[in-house]
Amino acid sequence: EVQLVESGGGLVQPGGSLRLSCAASGFTFSSSEMNWVRQAPGKGLQWVSYISASGDTIYYADSVKGRFTISRDNAKNSLYLQMNSLRAEDTAVYYCAREQPAGEFDYWGQGTLVTVSS
């Protein structure tokens, strides 16, 4: 059974940092492209970042470029999102999602809540 389990969310002050993790199981993680997607309270889905299976291709949404860093450890079947210089508008549930070669996100985690507030 495919499972994606996010962790690392919590309350952080504006300007602070947080590192999210996504533990993957039930599939060959090292062959899978991965993404982070977020959803602010009561708002829609927003794509955040993409990383290729090997980690050598990375893309970011303009809203997080220069502040967030996506990475992965294929030996640990884990995906990460390092978030720096956090702002109130970064408050959201953060999901990790597997991307199939054809482009669809076929599996999602249940999300981890990040709250940026003083």
Place this chain on the structure above:
Amino acid sequence: SYELTQPPSVSVSPGQTARITCSGDALPKKYAYWYQQKSGQAPVLVIYDDSKRPSGIPERFSGSTSGTMATLTISGAQVEDEADYYCYSTDSSGNHRVFGGGTKLTVL
């Protein structure tokens, strides 16, 4: 930056056909995908590659595209289909992923 535009809401009675549209300049060249999200849950893929249905998704869900518009059709909508629906695609480069703003479907 690239945008996909959806209507904020669509409302139908049970058994009627619901159509949710999504417009984007790159849709003639890039596939559209549709996700269903019920309250408090993670999104679920209901249509991929414009019109393909994943296993386990009811046949009443279908997708189509015409020019710069993709459409999700729910034929004979059920009360349990009430949810937020998001279209998804990429920009013309294929590098940046983008979701539409979402459409709240009400079936009552």
